[in-house]
Amino acid sequence: MGGIILVNPAAGPDDLSADELRKRFPDHEVVECDGDITEKVTDALKRGVDFVAVAGGDGTIRSVAEQLSGTDVPLLPIPAGTRNHFAKDVGVADIDDAVAAASGRRVRVDVGDVNGHRFVNNSSIGVYPRIVIRREAHERHLPKGVANVVAVWEQVRRRGQRFDVDVDNRRHTAWMVFVGNGKYGDGLIDLADRESLDGNCLDVRIALADKPMARVRLLFALLFGRLSRSQLLERMTTAAVDIDLEGRTIVEVALDGEVERLESPLRYRSLEGELWVLVPPSDGDTNTADR
Structure with a gap:
């Protein structure tokens, strides 16, 4: 039809x-x-x-x-x-x-899941969800680009935003935890160079908060799109990860740029081949093909 x-x-x-x-x-x-x-x-x-x-x-x-x-x-x-x-x-x-x-043709791609909520790009907790919330508030009376700058600057000025988190039973003090659907390039949020969407992989980045000038370095990296390779980041790739924010029962979680309030612990899973997607035909294709 x-x-x-x-x-x-x-x-x-x-x-x-x-x-x-x-x-x-x-x-x-x-x-x-x-x-x-x-x-x-x-x-x-x-x-x-x-x-x-x-x-x-x-x-x-x-x-x-x-x-x-x-x-x-x-x-x-x-x-x-x-x-x-x-x-x-x-x-x-x-x-x-x-x-x-x-x-064209149908291909299967992986989807990320956290506590029953799906995401196709990435999810994060910590500083980034706060930036999203404040940016949306400022967009009511400011252009989008200006609203983003103001939201980032507000987070640079604020204090006491570090949180203690257990990631698969390893304790960290962090500003942010990023979970990507699929493997991304180096840095913190290299949204432009995801390597694959079919590897049954979550790309986990932890922005550590116990390093000198960690807050300012992290937030300006978010503003300008990339965090240089440094000791501020701890990285792991896995098909599943459990994240527990100590002392918190409800957590603000960003899912592809939209913020949800979810119960802790956060149970992230890569759902292998969960979604069919239509893509342009490859060279030589004459009809739709599944893979």
Whole structure:
């Protein structure tokens, strides 16, 4: 019966309009979602659509991927929001790639899970979720870039944000713990160079708080996109990790840029091949192929 393409009007300034998507995907249904996008996905699954596409940023794609996770219905991510790391990592860099993927091939990718909540890029606790919360508050009256700078500066000025955490029964004093879905490059948050999405791997980075100038070095690295290789980071790769914040029962956790409040301990798992994704055909492909 074809696929359904969901449009998130609030995804960002570079959104694709519903009319433009109808022109590019004439054989598929385009639905503009003014309310809860999850209801549209639930309805699409009941109707037996061939695929669910979503035009939006990483946060919107995560919410749809969470519902499609574990089903046979593939996701087609259409980059249209302010952050499109997942779409680019699976080879859908723009609308032309998305059109090709609609008749391309299906591939399985891993999905991260923490306490029953899915994520396709990364999750973190500590300083970064606080920056997200403050940035969203400032965006009500400031441009996005300015709001980000102000939010980071607020965290630089604050004191007492270190926390004690047990990561697989190893105790640390940290500013932040980062858990990536798949293996990333060197540094703290190298979102642009994820190495794979099918290795059944979580990439865990712990930003240690017991080093000189750790707070300022960490936060300015977040602002400018990269933390240089240093003793501030401890790294491990694993298929599963348990994280317990000492003295806390409820923890603010960032999932692909969206903040949730979850109960501690946080039980992270890599769900191998949990999600089907549509990607553009490879050279020589003549029809859809699964792998």
